Amino acid sequence: MDKGFVFDNFGGGFVGRDRNSVWDSGEAYIQKRPNAMPRVTVDEIIARRAPERAAAKAAAEAQALLDDDDDDDELDADDDEMADSDVEKEMLAQLEGGELDFEGIDDDSDASGDGESEGEGGEGSDDEQEQDESAADEDEDAVEAHEPPLAFTSLPSCTLSRPLLLALQSLSLTVPTPIQAECIPLAMLGKDIVASSATGSGKTVAFWVGVLERLLHRDRKNPMTRVVVMTPTRELAVQVHGVGRALARYTDVSFCLCVGGLSLKVQEAELKTRPDIVVSTPGRLIDHVRNTPCFTMDGVEVLVLDEADRMLEEGFRDELEEIIGAAPRSRQTLLFSATVTESIQQLTRLSMNKPVRVKIDEMGAAAKGLEQEFLRVRGDRAGESIELNSRSGERHREALLVALCTRSFSTGRTIIFFRSKAQAHRTKILFSLFGHGLERSDELHGDLTQEQRLSSLKRFREGEIGFLLATDLASRGLDIKGIENVINYEMPKSIEIYLHRVGRTARAGRKGRALTLVGESDRKLVKLAMKHAPPESVKQRSLPAEAVAVAHKTLRELEPEVKAVYQEEREEKEFRRGNMELTKASNLLEHEAEIKSRPARTWFQSQTQKDAAKKLGKDEHNSKFSEKERKKRPHAADEEEVLSKPPKRTPFSGLSRRDKRRKLANMEDEEDAQRDMGLSARAAKKAQRPTKILQAKPEREPRNEVGKKKAKKAKGSVFDRESGIAGDGPSAAGGGSGKGGEKRAGKREREAMKGGASGVKNKLSKMGPKKR
Ligand SMILES: Nc1ncnc2c1ncn2[C@@H]1O[C@H](COP(=O)(O)OP(=O)(O)OP(=O)(O)O)[C@@H](O)[C@H]1O
Numbered sequence: 001m002d003k004g005f006v007f008d009n010f011g012g013g014f015v016g017r018d019r020n021s022v023w024d025s026g027e028a029y030i031q032k033r034p035n036a037m038p039r040v041t042v043d044e045i046i047a048r049r050a051p052e053r054a055a056a057k058a059a060a061e062a063q064a065l066l067d068d069d070d071d072d073d074e075l076d077a078d079d080d081e082m083a084d085s086d087v088e089k090e091m092l093a094q095l096e097g098g099e100l101d102f103e104g105i106d107d108d109s110d111a112s113g114d115g116e117s118e119g120e121g122g123e124g125s126d127d128e129q130e131q132d133e134s135a136a137d138e139d140e141d142a143v144e145a146h147e148p149p150l151a152f153t154s155l156p157s158c159t160l161s162r163p164l165l166l167a168l169q170s171l172s173l174t175v176p177t178p179i180q181a182e183c184i185p186l187a188m189l190g191k192d193i194v195a196s197s198a199t200g201s202g203k204t205v206a207f208w209v210g211v212l213e214r215l216l217h218r219d220r221k222n223p224m225t226r227v228v229v230m231t232p233t234r235e236l237a238v239q240v241h242g243v244g245r246a247l248a249r250y251t252d253v254s255f256c257l258c259v260g261g262l263s264l265k266v267q268e269a270e271l272k273t274r275p276d277i278v279v280s281t282p283g284r285l286i287d288h289v290r291n292t293p294c295f296t297m298d299g300v301e302v303l304v305l306d307e308a309d310r311m312l313e314e315g316f317r318d319e320l321e322e323i324i325g326a327a328p329r330s331r332q333t334l335l336f337s338a339t340v341t342e343s344i345q346q347l348t349r350l351s352m353n354k355p356v357r358v359k360i361d362e363m364g365a366a367a368k369g370l371e372q373e374f375l376r377v378r379g380d381r382a383g384e385s386i387e388l389n390s391r392s393g394e395r396h397r398e399a400l401l402v403a404l405c406t407r408s409f410s411t412g413r414t415i416i417f418f419r420s421k422a423q424a425h426r427t428k429i430l431f432s433l434f435g436h437g438l439e440r441s442d443e444l445h446g447d448l449t450q451e452q453r454l455s456s457l458k459r460f461r462e463g464e465i466g467f468l469l470a471t472d473l474a475s476r477g478l479d480i481k482g483i484e485n486v487i488n489y490e491m492p493k494s495i496e497i498y499l500h501r502v503g504r505t506a507r508a509g510r511k512g513r514a515l516t517l518v519g520e521s522d523r524k525l526v527k528l529a530m531k532h533a534p535p536e537s538v539k540q541r542s543l544p545a546e547a548v549a550v551a552h553k554t555l556r557e558l559e560p561e562v563k564a565v566y567q568e569e570r571e572e573k574e575f576r577r578g579n580m581e582l583t584k585a586s587n588l589l590e591h592e593a594e595i596k597s598r599p600a601r602t603w604f605q606s607q608t609q610k611d612a613a614k615k616l617g618k619d620e621h622n623s624k625f626s627e628k629e630r631k632k633r634p635h636a637a638d639e640e641e642v643l644s645k646p647p648k649r650t651p652f653s654g655l656s657r658r659d660k661r662r663k664l665a666n667m668e669d670e671e672d673a674q675r676d677m678g679l680s681a682r683a684a685k686k687a688q689r690p691t692k693i694l695q696a697k698p699e700r701e702p703r704n705e706v707g708k709k710k711a712k713k714a715k716g717s718v719f720d721r722e723s724g725i726a727g728d729g730p731s732a733a734g735g736g737s738g739k740g741g742e743k744r745a746g747k748r749e750r751e752a753m754k755g756g757a758s759g760v761k762n763k764l765s766k767m768g769p770k771k772r
Contacts (some may be wrong), residue, residue, distance in 0.1 A: 039449055039576070042425075043439070046432050053561060106432055152176050152184075152209075160184075161216050164209060167738035171246060177202035182358045183334075184209045192333045192352040196340040197360035198367050199503025200479070200510075203336045204240060207304050210334075214278055214302065215253050222533050223274040224299035225256075226503075228327070230320075232310045234259040234281055234450065235457055236477040240306060241279040253277060260284045261450030271295040276448045282311065282319035289326050297326040307476045308335035309496070312343035324351050338495040338503060339363065365532040366499055366514075370506035372533055373515040374526055375400065394423075397517055398430060399552035401489060403514065403543050405467065406436050406551070412484035413460065415468045417475060417501050419490055421445040424469045427489070430566050431467065433558045434454040441467035475501045477505045483507075491522035515541060574651050 013632060018176050112537050150177070152160055160168075168174070176184065177619050186193055187210020197203060211227050218226060229244070231237045234722040248255070256275040257397070258267045271278070272294045288295045303324070305311050305654040311320055333352050335344055340363065348355045366372065377397055405414065418424040424445050431438035442456035442465050453473075460468045461480045466472065483505045498516075505512025518526055539580050588595060 016521070034736070039452065040572050041452070042432055042443075042565065042569075044571075046429075049561070049564065049568070052564075060550065091533045150182075160213055164212055166250050168205075173205060177206070179203055179358065180206040180209065181359070183207065184213075184354055185331075186358070187211065187212050187334060190214070190332050192348075192355040193358060194335045194340060194344060194348055194352070194355050195358040195360075196337055196363070197358075198365055199338045199500065200367050200507025201338075201360065202508065203249070203338075204243050204306070204479070205479075207306070207334050208244050211302055211304065212244070212248050212251065212253060212275070216251060218276070220252075223276075224670050225271075225275060225278050225295070227277040227296070227302045227304070228285065228297065228300050229277065229279045229304040229306065230282055230285065230311065230323070231279070231306045232281070232316060232476065233473055234261055235444075235453065235474065236306065237279050237281050238454070239478060244277060245280065255279065258288055259286050261453075268292050268295075282316055282323060286319055286322055289323070289435050297323070298328065298419055300327040300331050302332045302334065304334045305336070307337050307346050308347075309339050309341045310336045310476060312341075317343075339499060341496065362532055364495060364499065364528065366502055366529075367506040367512070369509060369511040370502060370533075371511070371513045371537050371539065372502065372529060373513065373539045373541045374518050375404070375515060375543070377517050377519050377758075395552065395555065397489065398427070398555055399548050400517060400543065401427070401487070402430070402434060402438065402551040402555060403547045404487065405431075405438055406434075407543075407547060409485050409487065409515070410437055410466075412464055412485060413463065413468075413480075413482050414485040415460075415470055415474065415483055415504050416470055416487045416489055417492070418445075418469065419492065421447045421471055423489065424471055426468050426562070429562050430558065430696065431557060433561055434554065435566075437688065440465045441469055444468055444470040445609070446471065446473060457686070468480045471499060472501070475504070478504060479507060480504070484512055486512070486515070488516040491516055491518050491525055495525060495528045498525065503720055510546050531624075693749055 152165060152173070177197075178201070179195060180202050183193055183195050183206040187207065195203065195206065206213075207229075211229075215226060231240055231242060237257060237259045241255060245255055254273065254275040255277045256267065256270040256279070258271070258278055258280040260281055264287075267284075267288065271288060271292050274294070280288075281640075290299060294625075303322075310316070329351075333355070335347070335352075335355075337344070340359075377400065391737060405416075416427070418427065424443050425447065428441060428443040431441045442459055444453055444456045444460075448456070456465075456468065457474075457478075457480075459465045461482075463482065472492070475492075486502050486505050488498070488501060492501060502512075502514035502516075516526075516529075564667070
């Protein structure tokens with residue numbers, strides 16, 4: 001392995017301008033429904049409302065001319081607005097007071113903050129970046145001018161086939177990255193692999209080359225699906241599929257992309273041709289396994305899980321178990337991710353064959369060219385006037401974001417991550433209304449149609465828009481050339497999610513910048529993020545108070561318009577729903593016979609189960625650092641401890657569903673057997689009991705209610721009382737706890753059973769006289 005590996009200048013962006021041929025937008029798989037109403041976008045609604053807005057603006061200006069005292073208007077504002085202006089004042093005071101420095105981040109490293117407030121410094125850093133870019137471009141030209149080295153010839157101990165070498169060369173991939181150098185030979189040998197390396201280090205090529213090389217030697221007379229590659233998101237599947245096809249362009253290997261949200265029919269038709277490779281998301285793959293007659297996983301020789309740790313999280317786990325169960329045990333399994341967690345270790349123990357662990361970078365290390373900035377959001381502390389997630393707290397963040405995006409993040413492409421779809425959508429509305437370049441933005445999250453999602457991504461990668469407002473749907477694997485900045489609107493809930501998000505920039509040896517808005521409660525995660533970063537790459541950013549205040553004021557003025565857009569969206573949605581119902585009904589009337597004759601599809605999960613799994617997944621994804629946990633462990637020495645803590649083991653941990661069921665059944669059988677044994681022991685003892693015992697009633701002391709209850713519990717079984725065990729002390733009769741007593745008595749009974757009926761007899765004969 002080349003320890004001193006440095007990326008050449010071609011790297012960074014399978015789907016960028018330079019590698020357009022790799023990118024397959026997945027459009028071919030989109031099923032066009034002629035009768036379906038297209039969804040209206042935020043931009044369309046805003047454009048439609050333009051005349052209304054202009055009229056409202058004109059009216060407001062006219063009113064302003066008539067009304068001299070603007071300040072009085074401000075005072076008339078409702079409570080909310082008062083709260084906002086309070087926020088503004090407080091913010092200004094804090095910012096002007098220079099309170100923005102926070103512990104945990106090197107105080108010496110706030111140069112960028114100073115630069116920002118001076119204005120020129122911020123510009124300067126952008127210039128530097130541009131210079132870097134142009135130098136990089138020049139270098140590219142220079143390298144293109146002379147003959148490039150033959151691709152991947154430096155791979156130790158293996159030789160790749162010519163079609164693959166040619167494809168690698170055509171993609172300007174000449175020297176294998178460390179993860180590729182390690183994994184390709186192992187994959188070609190058919191070994192199971194668990195591989196991890198930093199984001200943007202070339203893991204996709206690492207598994208594709210090994211897989212494709214194996215496929216070149218397949219039995220062509222017997223076509224079948226031999227390789228299944230799975231990814232957690234549809235967009236990543238589209239990208240991975242595109243890279244695979246580009247690498248296989250000089251071979252006869254065939255592919256099929258099977259992801260949710262795209263046409264089932266197109267996929268079914270392709271699966272009929274028995275493609276060598278299927279790239280899929282788990283849900284859709286199960287659908288095909290169950291419902292597409294010609295598709296089976298019986299011939300699968302290689303199973304690849306990209307972003308494997310995510311796939312093993314709640315929400316995907318059950319699906320994955322079903323898929324793994326459907327593939328032959330003799331298959332080769334390859335797991336790749338930048339973050340390898342305990343869940344992967346569990347899988348390796350269960351369903352992999354002596355996997356080789358390849359680890360290039362330290363867990364928690366971000367890409368080398370990444371500059372990490374943190375901007376403190378004041379008032380996120382509990383008890384302060386601006387509460388986290390309160391409306392005013394949210395507006396404070398929005399103002400900071402807008403100020404950032406109109407200033408130092410206004411150039412280059414920026415991906416902004418949000419925890420919720422709702423906030424991503426609201427920000428899209430705000431950006432579009434705000435203008436000043438922010439309207440060049442699109443959203444990417446699960447509330448959009450697949451067509452819209454792919455279109456957003458396409459526009460972003462082609463540079464049509466500068467801001468992609470995304471949820472964690474886009475946090476893993478996406479490799480888009482030219483993403484210079486990542487902004488985290490809020491700190492994600494775990495260090496893994498943080499690493500994946502910021503890993504969308506600074507890929508393949510390029511430089512990039514990630515800025516995170518952090519609150520007081522995020523301090524520990526910030527420390528964790530800094531742990532593996534060189535000190536000079538971590539900076540604290542501040543913003544001029546005036547810029548934030550201006551943004552705040554404008555956003556507040558836009559609020560009525562935001563509400564109007566929401567209203568239009570609601571109406572639009574209702575209308576679309578009605579239209580859909582109508583189309584459905586008319587289809588049913590027109591094609592009733594055909595629809596009813598279709599074989600019923602079977603589903604892996606019902607909609608309720610699906611929703612529950614989705615929710616669980618979401619909770620697990622977002623709650624690695626739940627507030628509850630924080631409160632419970634306020635003095636935890638190191639948050640990493642929490643991360644590395646293995647999940648609580650239950651008797652069923654790590655078992656497949658079938659084994660779980662089997663174990664449960666065995667346990668139930670055992671319980672039944674024990675219960676039967678107990679019953680027969682009791683029956684045996686009963687038979688041995690003297691028929692009549694004449695005993696004077698002991699004199700009873702008066703007891704209070706509690707005493708009565710205790711006495712009732714302490715009575716134990718008839719056997720205990722009569723055999724005298726009860727008299728041995730409170731514990732013997734279960735005096736302390738009725739249950740405990742019963743348990744102990746049960747044990748004795750079992751012991752007695754072990755010794756057989758004679759043992760019982762002996763014991764009883766020993767006890768009998770004592771009692772009597
Ligand atoms: N051998 C190579 N030489 C130069 N560039 C490469 C090489 N291999 C891959 N790259 C570039 O590295 C970039 C990142 O690759 P890839 O998407 O596979 O990273 P990754 O490790 O899977 O990242 P993530 O963890 O974010 O999924 C790609 O744009 C590709 O162009």
